[in-house]
Amino acid sequence: xxxxxxxxxxxxxxxxIISLGVDTVFGYPGGAIIPVYDKxxxxxxxxxxxxxxxxxxxxxxxxxxARVQGRPGFVMVTSGPGATNVIxxxxxxxxxxxxxxxxxxxxxxxxxxTDAFQETDFIGMTSPISKWSYQIRRPEDIAWAVARAFxxxxxGRPGPVVLDFPQDVQRGFAEYHPQVCNFIRSYVAVPEPxxxxxxxxxxxxxxxxxxxxxxGQGVILSGAEKExxxxxxxxxxxxxxxxxxLSAVPSANPHLKGMLGMHGNIAPNIMTQNCDLLxxxxxxxxxxxxxxxxxxxxxxxxxxxDIDASEIGKNVPVDLGILGDAKEVLTRLTGLIQGxxxxxxxxxxxxxxxxxxxxxIEPEVHPAEGLLNPGEVVAAVxxxxxxxxxxxxxxxxxxxxxxxxxxxxGSRSFISSGGLGxxxxxxxxxxxxxxxxxxxxVCLFVGDGGLQMTEQELGxxxxxxxxxxxxxxxxxxxxxVRMWQELFFNRRYSFTKMVNPDFGTLAAxxxxxxxxxxxxxxxxxxxxxxxxDDKPFLLNVHVREETLVLPMIPPxxxxxxxxxxxxxxxxxxx
Amino acid sequence: xxDEKLYEITAYTENQVGLLSSIxxxxxxxxxxxxxxxxxxSRIEGIHKFKILTRSSEKLIQAVVLQIxxxxxxxxxxxEVDDERSCREFDFVSNFLKEREEINK
Numbered sequence: 001x002x003x004x005x006x007x008x009x010x011x012x013x014x015x016x017i018i019s020l021g022v023d024t025v026f027g028y029p030g031g032a033i034i035p036v037y038d039k040x041x042x043x044x045x046x047x048x049x050x051x052x053x054x055x056x057x058x059x060x061x062x063x064x065x066a067r068v069q070g071r072p073g074f075v076m077v078t079s080g081p082g083a084t085n086v087i088x089x090x091x092x093x094x095x096x097x098x099x100x101x102x103x104x105x106x107x108x109x110x111x112x113x114t115d116a117f118q119e120t121d122f123i124g125m126t127s128p129i130s131k132w133s134y135q136i137r138r139p140e141d142i143a144w145a146v147a148r149a150f151x152x153x154x155x156g157r158p159g160p161v162v163l164d165f166p167q168d169v170q171r172g173f174a175e176y177h178p179q180v181c182n183f184i185r186s187y188v189a190v191p192e193p194x195x196x197x198x199x200x201x202x203x204x205x206x207x208x209x210x211x212x213x214x215x216g217q218g219v220i221l222s223g224a225e226k227e228x229x230x231x232x233x234x235x236x237x238x239x240x241x242x243x244x245x246l247s248a249v250p251s252a253n254p255h256l257k258g259m260l261g262m263h264g265n266i267a268p269n270i271m272t273q274n275c276d277l278l279x280x281x282x283x284x285x286x287x288x289x290x291x292x293x294x295x296x297x298x299x300x301x302x303x304x305x306d307i308d309a310s311e312i313g314k315n316v317p318v319d320l321g322i323l324g325d326a327k328e329v330l331t332r333l334t335g336l337i338q339g340x341x342x343x344x345x346x347x348x349x350x351x352x353x354x355x356x357x358x359x360x361i362e363p364e365v366h367p368a369e370g371l372l373n374p375g376e377v378v379a380a381v382x383x384x385x386x387x388x389x390x391x392x393x394x395x396x397x398x399x400x401x402x403x404x405x406x407x408x409x410g411s412r413s414f415i416s417s418g419g420l421g422x423x424x425x426x427x428x429x430x431x432x433x434x435x436x437x438x439x440x441x442v443c444l445f446v447g448d449g450g451l452q453m454t455e456q457e458l459g460x461x462x463x464x465x466x467x468x469x470x471x472x473x474x475x476x477x478x479x480x481v482r483m484w485q486e487l488f489f490n491r492r493y494s495f496t497k498m499v500n501p502d503f504g505t506l507a508a509x510x511x512x513x514x515x516x517x518x519x520x521x522x523x524x525x526x527x528x529x530x531x532x533d534d535k536p537f538l539l540n541v542h543v544r545e546e547t548l549v550l551p552m553i554p555p556x557x558x559x560x561x562x563x564x565x566x567x568x569x570x571x572x573x574x
Numbered sequence: 575x576x577d578e579k580l581y582e583i584t585a586y587t588e589n590q591v592g593l594l595s596s597i598x599x600x601x602x603x604x605x606x607x608x609x610x611x612x613x614x615x616s617r618i619e620g621i622h623k624f625k626i627l628t629r630s631s632e633k634l635i636q637a638v639v640l641q642i643x644x645x646x647x648x649x650x651x652x653x654e655v656d657d658e659r660s661c662r663e664f665d666f667v668s669n670f671l672k673e674r675e676e677i678n679k
Contacts, residue, residue, distance in 0.1 A: 127596040128603070132646045135591070152646055186588050186649040310640035 002176050009139040010039040010170045013103065016146040018046055019178040022074045024065065024435060025049045026058040030078025032105030032118055035170040050435065050464055053456035055082050057428040059089025060454070063098050064432030067415045068390060068440075070223075072099040072153045072161075073432065079105045080118030083164075084125070088422055090160045091129040095419030096244060097221060099158035101149045102130075106166040109137065122164050131159030135166070139174035147179035155189035157308040158221055190307065193324035193332070201303050201320055202336035204277060208301075210345045211237045212275035214260055214268070214289075217244035217418075218282015218306060224327035225411045228281065229253060231334045236342045238349065240268025242283050243403055247413035251387065257349045261289040262553045263400040266356045266570055267349035269559040272297050274348065280304045282326045285315040286419065295558040305329050351572075359564045360550045365405065371544040372520060374398065374473040378405040381443055381471055384527045389441040389469075390415065390433050394426030394450030396480035398473045400549045402445035412437075424453030427470070431457060434466040441531065443469045448500050449478045458510045458536075467534040475545045476500055483548050487566070488555075507538040514538035580609070580656040580664070581635045585624040586616055588647040597624065597648075600641050606630060621649060627656060 029037040052058040055077045062073025083104040093100045107116040126133045132152045136145045149161040232255040240260040249256050258265030278300040290296045301319040304312050312321035364375035378401050387407040393399040393416040417425040430444035478496040507514035515526040530537045552563045562570040610627035643651040
């Protein structure tokens with residue numbers, strides 16, 4: 001601790017992040033951040049630095065880390081290209097409310113605005129996609145700015161914060177005093193819900209015959225998992241989860257009717273259209289959840305609980321908005337509502353489930369013969385993990401199938417790029433998740449396209465000894481786009497077929513064990529081998545090429561217009 | 575567009591570098607024109623004031639104002655239908671310009 005001493009700006013940054021509890025840095029050095037890296041050399045007993053292979057890997061790894069840990073991931077990169085390479089991850093973290101603090105080097109202050117070597121206007125570029133972005137201009141401001149950055153990133157609706165750190169400020173000196181920030185006058189982190197509004201909500205719930213809860217990641221971010229379950233129990237209310245809400249409630253909870261949205265389960269989508277009261281908790285009515293807004297839950301009254309005022313009424317008109325933290329709101333609401341018995345309504349999902357099971361799930365998971373289905377692989381891995389693994393996905397069919405066929409027993413077990421849909425997210429995010437929660441098995445589901453977007457991070461995985469279990473659903477296609485081309489673009493397969501490397505050889509080049517599976521009989525033994533230790537492993541599974549992920553609500557359709565197969569729509573009541 | 579009107583947004587903010595472009599970005603995202611923009615120190619010590627005139631529907635202006643207020647360095651943001659006086663001025667000037675164009679024909 002160098003409190004009260006006159007130390008360099010680089011030292012102040014590192015002392016200050018340590019004082020705020022940071023022990024892991026995801027980064028990549030470069031010219032404009034060398035002074036900090038020079039000091040970092042002396043801090044290796046207190047800060048673990050994860051050297052990635054590309055800055056995009058650093059930020060996605062920090063996202064995976066933040067999502068399992070529930071506290072900000074810390075990223076450090078250089079100026080110019082180092083900074084621009086993390087932009088995708090900043091946008092991803094913003095839309096998925098992931099707390100991050102990104103420090104980027106910057107050219108010396110006297111060169112700002114001169115098109116100096118590796119200069120970019122990083123603040124200008126990131127201000128629309130970050131919760132806060134700030135250029136530190138004096139060594140005496142560093143501790144203050146860093147404390148403020150962590151406070152903003154981790155409170156309220158979490159998000160990424162950017163600090164631009166010119167080289168002369170890194171080299172300058174100031175007296176260091178550790179800073180703590182827990183108040184900003186212009187920023188209300190956690191709004192206080194009023195008693196009146198909560199009482200109105202309780203009355204709406206008590207008088208509803210068919211209430212339905214739709215919940216999102218806000219429940220996890222708020223730590224309100226138990227409170228949500230208690231609320232559902234007391235009111236006897238069924239619920240559906242968004243993609244990022246998965247694992248907030250255990251898969252076996254009888255109130256949980258599955259996942260909402262485009263590739264979600266039939267029951268929660270149909271129940272959205274049949275309920276008389278829709279209670280949204282910590283979710284933002286993404287268009288992949290709502291389908292056509294004009295017809296979405298129009299029969300129902302809507303209560304929206306969120307911590308972000310700008311979300312309430314943004315997409316879906318609400319009858320009652322409750323501004324506040326999910327944990328507090330749910331605790332107080334559970335106290336106010338009467339206990340309910342809504343057995344008949346709750347069991348309305350049975351018919352939906354029977355259709356989905358016989359038409360979609362069974363043929364996908366237990367096919368009689370033929371090539372392996374990707375969903376079958378997910379289900380087999382999920383069963384072998386017993387719901388205890390952290391499931392990380394890339395983006396596309398692998399993501400939707402992982403979401404549909406994984407099982408969860410505890411929270412913070414599903415990590416995926418939801419809002420931005422960033423291909424290439426999976427591998428680095430899984431590495432970050434394993435580093436953040438080393439005691440758990442981390443399974444990555446990824447396609448051949450997405451793996452090749454960030455496959456260089458295999459090097460990071462090996463160097464850091466992060467035992468990620470990579471399940472490659474390999475069909476030699478960009479599967480999701482191929483599916484859309486098949487269904488909506490007359491089977492014109494425009495640039496979606498891929499000629500791939502031998503992924504086993506690729507793994508071997510990095511010294512990673514692998515198994516290639518082409519038939520049903522060798523799947524279970526290969527999964528058992530993969531899970532037999534805590535080392536990195538690549539399971540390269542050759543799956544059927546022309547897969548559809550079903551059910552599917554076609555884009556722009558109502559959430560009750562559900563495709564069960566090519567040109568076959570679900571019909572309610574049949 | 576449904577019921578577009580001229581609205582005046584008032585935002586009270588911290589005096590922070592980059593906030594102007596950050597707020598302007600909210601309008602850019604939705605392809606909205608800013609008809610008038612004033613930024614000046616408010617009567618509250620250390621707090622700046624933005625006055626933004628824009629044409630919009632009520633639903634959109636509500637969303638935009640909430641997104642402005644969501645910025646960490648924005649203290650409060652409000653909107654109102656542009657007051658009658660400036661509407662009169664607006665009408666006066668636009669009529670004046672129309673008359674000038676007539677003369678020019």
